[in-house]
Amino acid sequence: MADLPFKKMTHTFLTGKVKAFLPLYQQFLKEEAYPIESAVIAKPFRQSLQLLKGIRSKAKEKKLWAPHLSENEGGAGLSLTEFAQVSELLGTSPIGHYLFNCQAPDIGNMELLRAHAPEELKKKFLAPLMDGDIRSCFAMTEPEMAGSNPLQLATTAIREGNDFVINGHKWFTTAADGSSFTIVMAVTDPQNSNPYLRASMILVPIPRRGYELMRNVPIMGDAGEDHQSHGEIRFTNCRVPISNLIGEEGNGFALAQARLGPGRVHHCMRWIGICERAFDLMCQRAATRKLGDHRYLGHQQIIQVWIAECRAEINAARLLVLQTAYEMEHSGAKAVKDEIAAIKFFVANVLSTVLDKAIQVHGALGITDDTILSFWYRHERGARIYDGPDEVHKISLAKSILKKYGLTFH
Numbered sequence: 001m002a003d004l005p006f007k008k009m010t011h012t013f014l015t016g017k018v019k020a021f022l023p024l025y026q027q028f029l030k031e032e033a034y035p036i037e038s039a040v041i042a043k044p045f046r047q048s049l050q051l052l053k054g055i056r057s058k059a060k061e062k063k064l065w066a067p068h069l070s071e072n073e074g075g076a077g078l079s080l081t082e083f084a085q086v087s088e089l090l091g092t093s094p095i096g097h098y099l100f101n102c103q104a105p106d107i108g109n110m111e112l113l114r115a116h117a118p119e120e121l122k123k124k125f126l127a128p129l130m131d132g133d134i135r136s137c138f139a140m141t142e143p144e145m146a147g148s149n150p151l152q153l154a155t156t157a158i159r160e161g162n163d164f165v166i167n168g169h170k171w172f173t174t175a176a177d178g179s180s181f182t183i184v185m186a187v188t189d190p191q192n193s194n195p196y197l198r199a200s201m202i203l204v205p206i207p208r209r210g211y212e213l214m215r216n217v218p219i220m221g222d223a224g225e226d227h228q229s230h231g232e233i234r235f236t237n238c239r240v241p242i243s244n245l246i247g248e249e250g251n252g253f254a255l256a257q258a259r260l261g262p263g264r265v266h267h268c269m270r271w272i273g274i275c276e277r278a279f280d281l282m283c284q285r286a287a288t289r290k291l292g293d294h295r296y297l298g299h300q301q302i303i304q305v306w307i308a309e310c311r312a313e314i315n316a317a318r319l320l321v322l323q324t325a326y327e328m329e330h331s332g333a334k335a336v337k338d339e340i341a342a343i344k345f346f347v348a349n350v351l352s353t354v355l356d357k358a359i360q361v362h363g364a365l366g367i368t369d370d371t372i373l374s375f376w377y378r379h380e381r382g383a384r385i386y387d388g389p390d391e392v393h394k395i396s397l398a399k400s401i402l403k404k405y406g407l408t409f410h
């Protein structure tokens with residue numbers, strides 16, 4: 001890459017730790033990730049597990065493992081804003097986050113279990129998850145219900161003796177294939193007059209009787225496998241002990257909200273990393289693709305306009321997300337509810353635009369699998385849908401603004 005992201009990081013957020021760590025992560029990616037990433041995404045993910053395991057061990061040896069975890073937990077001890085900047089850099093490779101064990105959905109599950117799981121679950125599931133010995137998934141969305149209104153959950157977990165008995169159908173459970181547990185969101189108190197107190201989060205070990213991974217859902221022709229997949233799963237009288245409850249019974253929505261705040265910062269910064277890589281490829285192509293004698297693509301004004309617009313949008317996106325992360329860290333997620341909504345749809349759209357323009361500049365090459373652009377185009381179209389579709393975030397932000405002007409909503 002001609003101009004790596006950390007050179008563009010705003011000084012406002014560059015702490016001593018970030019300055020020290022970014023070049024180390026960058027060097028590691030240069031040596032271990034960029035040379036192999038195309039081969040890894042070109043074949044079924046399991047075929048690369050052994051190779052990736054070796055590289056993950058090196059990340060541990062170099063003390064770059066799990067940058068979001070504290071040093072006591074074997075991590076690099078970065079704050080949310082510091083990690084966000086590392087996350088951008090890791091986002092420049094499709095295997096960046098995985099190599100350092102800070103990939104979704106495991107990172108969200110680590111944060112959830114760390115803050116809300118009973119000690120026994122922490123020992124049995126959180127510790128190996130933080131060590132990278134196992135993986136996990138998060139099962140909330142259901143094919144029969146509109147995921148943008150999660151209050152409509154149909155999956156139930158009914159108490160019977162010392163167990164919960166879970167029944168339900170989920171999909172888009174990212175990385176279910178090969179996971180050692182899932183955290184399922186299920187209705188435990190359907191009669192509660194407050195719909196926000198009806199659901200709970202429960203840890204289900206895998207394999208488990210009554211739990212079935214039905215298939216990996218194909219995404220634009222690619223079903224993927226292992227960490228790079230989205231599972232459709234069914235719970236049929238699946239029993240787990242009541243002690244597998246995470247947090248308090250009925251607190252599922254509150255936990256989901258808490259999980260999503262930092263989660264959106266993580267996603268957005270990863271997307272900005274993808275933008276930087278796509279931008280770099282676009283500029284390289286514009287500067288070297290000859291249209292005629294002494295005439296290159298980059299001499300065309302339309303291409304220059306795209307490059308200028310993409311540059312400005314990526315820079316704006318970064319500032320917005322880092323400011324949100326910083327405020328969240330200092331004032332809590334509630335205080336930046338509107339900003340969290342704003343970054344989600346703003347950055348997802350910057351990502352869509354930059355990837356699309358980068359592909360367009362590559363011409364036919366852009367839609368082949370000979371560059372990594374097509375992989376991201378296929379798998380990141382979902383960015384405008386997951387973690388709440390754009391429209392839902394826009395409506396939420398607009399309502400919050402209009403309420404301040406005295407408008408009421410029923």
Ligand SMILES: Cc1cc2nc3c(=O)[nH]c(=O)nc-3n(C[C@H](O)[C@H](O)[C@H](O)COP(=O)(O)OP(=O)(O)OC[C@H]3O[C@@H](n4cnc5c(N)ncnc54)[C@H](O)[C@@H]3O)c2cc1C
Binds near residue numbers: 139171389
């Ligand atoms: C790549 C990917 C990974 C995912 N990973 C996970 C995971 O690990 N675990 C998990 O539980 N779920 C996961 N999901 C599911 C995701 O959270 C849902 O897809 C999302 O919440 C939207 O729900 P839905 O697909 O049911 O869309 P619907 O709720 O059916 O909405 C469809 C469309 O309607 C529009 N819309 C919805 N509500 C409104 C409104 N109020 N006003 C205007 N327009 C509206 C939006 O354009 C939306 O895209 C993932 C999804 C994707 C694409």
